[in-house]
Amino acid sequence: MRVSESSIRRLSLYLRLLEELSMRGAATVSSDVLARGVGTTSAQVRKDLSLFGSFGKRGLGYSVPALVGRLRDILGLERRYRVVVVGVGKMGSALIRYSGFAERGFRIASAYDVDPAIVGRRLNGVVVRDVQQLAGDLAREPADIAIIATPAEAAQEVAETLARAGVKAILNFAPVPLAVPQDVAVKHVNLALELEALSYALRNR
Amino acid sequence: MRVSESSIRRLSLYLRLLEELSMRGAATVSSDVLARGVGTTSAQVRKDLSLFGSFGKRGLGYSVPALVGRLRDILGLERRYRVVVVGVGKMGSALIRYSGFAERGFRIASAYDVDPAIVGRRLNGVVVRDVQQLAGDLAREPADIAIIATPAEAAQEVAETLARAGVKAILNFAPVPLAVPQDVAVKHVNLALELEALSYALRNR
DNA sequence: GGATGTGAATGTCTTCACAGCT
């Protein structure tokens, strides 16, 4: 079954809200409360959830703990992920220092760069290695997810190295599309682009 | 005229590619080349551009320098923006250290936090001030854009302070929807969510 | 000949509205 990107993103938002509700001791929750909490409509919430089954009880709502479990399962968050970062420039080092990912089960295992001035540095407990070692390291210790934070020119080549080494998921901060095999998932993040979208919005009001 | 979010995002991608082509001395470019460069179709490129006028010449393509100018104008990038960051935790400090925004005309003018241990620190030339001073500072020196990187609980209150102080654009890194007046534009970024979308993708292949 | 600009067709996502459980 094909599930849209936007539905997946909302599931992730529902989950975070549900975990909060759970900590506060809520036993059940309605689609309407979930909707308000993440900024959508109750119909949308029900559609999203019904893609994966009937988790609610009519007249009652959804069991908070049950839904938390179900969503963690659907999203694949019951496990931990090994993440490698390639490119330790401005964005890469910011991401490594950020470390907020660890709380959600995404552990940055190692980092790579080409620049000899950066290789060998330690950030947030992660030692930066030479990108030449990337393929060899991955052969020994596979990674689940790679974050590409190189300049635009280098991104495609890095992506190919990663794909050959068996990495199946890439989060790309470089502002270029990546050509990768069908079975590799790629998501793009481009913070400058978000600011430019705000710039556009400012012009038009 | 109503232009979709995704069109705007693509315009931003076209622009970056065009700037690169421009540096390489390209005089004209076809919708097909633009499409390949950003990972879409030529029909999509033409639709996006035609929303704002007829910039191309049939049989020839688009003038690179002219289109750069047009897009910078459409996106509102001919000017510089004063940006304030509220919340200097993991994400906030990463963003301030990142400094890649400056290259695109977005200058981080100041930063704010509640934590006395953080207030007074200097990151990347930006001194962190007490969030109590936020409203007063904005009254003296207005900001165009605010980045909220506080914990989820604090985000809404900060957004209200910002809106009252006349800020019309917010980039929100907190994983909660923000209720703001109609005339304030809000964009959300949630990096954990991107990783969770990859986690989902990994499960389903 | 070659590439744009754009109606029409198609595809996708969201909202409506209500039957059906609890």
Added chain:
DNA sequence: AGCTGTGAAGACATTCACATCC
């Protein structure tokens, strides 16, 4: 009575395909 689950309708975005112009 209350709230879910879901077909149907509607809104929105993308793709097609071709007339149009350089």
